[in-house]
Amino acid sequence: MKGMTLIVRTITDFVVAFIVVFGAYIVLYGHLTPGGGFAGGVIIACAFILLMLAHGKEAAFARLPEKAAHIFDSAGALAFLIIGWIGLSGGFFFLNVFGRGEQFRLLSSGMIFPLNIAIAFKVGASLFLVFAALAMFRRRSFRAMIEEELS
């Protein structure tokens, strides 16, 4: 995959940072405004997918290596589970034992804030990995694979 034309690549360089910032906003303010970990994670994944489409696989992996994406994916899922276990200290799985804070502030609502971030890491990294797997799959052409299977 070589990438797209100069126009697409230039515009991508402009917008990718803004897309990531918007995704981070959607995640961090998920408990106050519409959005949340899932939507924000997909937006951040879309930024890296845009990079991959415009510049090719190498440019995207230079910014977010495959290994790091694997770690984010697993760490997000694990962090979600661990926060659930912390709730066990109050008696129930996923009990909101963290301090609630002040209403309508960024640091409020106890465990919802860290859970949003964990979900965002999980969703963003895993969707990026699925797309990367499909892109890698494409590099070996379909026909070559079938011929290989038949031979």
Add this chain to the structure above:
Amino acid sequence: MENIAPQLYTLLVFMVVGSVIAVETKNLLSAVISVSAVGFALSVAFLFMGAPDIAITQLVVEVLVLIILIRGTILIDNTSVESHRDTLAVVASLIFFGLLLGFGAMIFGSRGFPEFGEPLMRVSRVYVQTGLPATYAANIVTSVILDFRAYDTLGEATVLFTSVIGALALLRKDGKARGKEVAVA
């Protein structure tokens, strides 16, 4: 709340037309784009119904799916499909659709459908009433999916995790050589 039925019916007609085109068209790329048009109309419908949370998620996932499906479609050389009617499939779907309508009539028939915009609120009434005081999350949707129903969200995360493992295991480059010695670390 003002009457939003005309807008919703317009979108509904658009979605039905899009779905029919997606099923009936011969060209795979047209089918993919029709499906996405249906998804975007659904996102607008969510906005009209006052659910920006779901609208954002629907829109974002639709964009991602559109990219993946278009890339998958242009990969295939022959993008037109021969459609053939399978009588058995049509009969089976008609039977199941009839069963669905029958069960719906059994459940709702005696009491009638709830009014539009006034759903049955047995469990969710508690969430709506205690969402803000109990969790301090101003966004009621987040307070439901990450506090009251966090266990469900854990399941959702597990599903995603499993799907990624499955996709990577099926599509990876290394270790795919069949019949040859595969290096095991």
